[in-house]
Amino acid sequence: MDANQYVKDKQIVIFELDDVLFPEKDYLLQVYYLFAQFIEYTEQKSAQPILGFMRSEYENNGAEKLFEKTANQFGIDPKYKYNFDLLHQNARLTLKLLLYKNMLEFMQELIVDRKQIVIVTAGNPEQQLNKIKQTEWNGLEQYLTVYFVDELGQSKAEIFQNILNSSNLSANEALVVGANKIDEQQSKLINLPYIVSLEIYK
The missing domain is CATH 1.10.40 (Ribonucleotide Reductase Protein R1; domain 1)
Incomplete structure (x- = not known):
């Protein structure tokens, strides 16, 4: 499905890392x-x-x-x-982590359209940061803002809400792209639009 239809009225797109931007x-x-x-x-x-x-x-x-x-x-x-x-x-990886091709293209389109890109990732913060540092971002890294759930000690829903507040945005101006039920449930708690990352590959 054409990803543009998901974001035409959005100002910010929030991603998880694992199995969303690249295979864990x-x-x-x-x-x-x-x-x-x-x-x-x-x-x-x-x-x-x-x-x-x-x-x-x-x-x-x-x-x-x-x-x-x-x-x-x-x-x-x-x-x-x-x-x-x-x-x-x-770990110092032998091979850099590569973004899913369609996700790379989607994120590049977001930048062209001047949308904000945010990563909110759960898991050990050092491990998640290590992944980020060893990902081939193709220049996207300068546009990323990253929040580590375990470091902040907040739920994803709380972090999502704080992101909206700091950007002065309503829930319908944002989109969460995730890969599991937890991401979906946390999004629904504050009425954030949510899609499974696989939807973007169709």
Whole structure:
């Protein structure tokens, strides 16, 4: 569907990061690769089967308890949980994160039309900032304003409302682009128009 119809009467568009602007797995799989390489270097355990296990487990069951499952499978010392968690926050990626093509084009159109772009992202603030720093924004970075939900200690609905207040905008002048029920519920709490990011790809 033509994205322009969503924003013709909007002044500001609010995005989440993960699975909205880029696939979260593009970040996590690189973190797992770096961790497997780290274990190979420190413990002389082959990285390839470790990475293969982590990838399969993540794709089938998600990221929860992935270190514990991997440690149990390969006899990895629990002390390396610290390194695993730290890599999530400060990993230097081999490949930059790439925006979904249609989302990149959508954001570029927003800039041309002089719309404000805001990112409101949940999750560990250091990890989310690390993702932002290692994303190929194609020049969009200078137009972004970012709010970290966990750092502010507010709900998304409260942050959305504060953004509207600071910009002197009504709810119908903004749009939230998300990828999950939480984003949708938080938007509805203050009557903010909401669309699933996948809608923009149609």
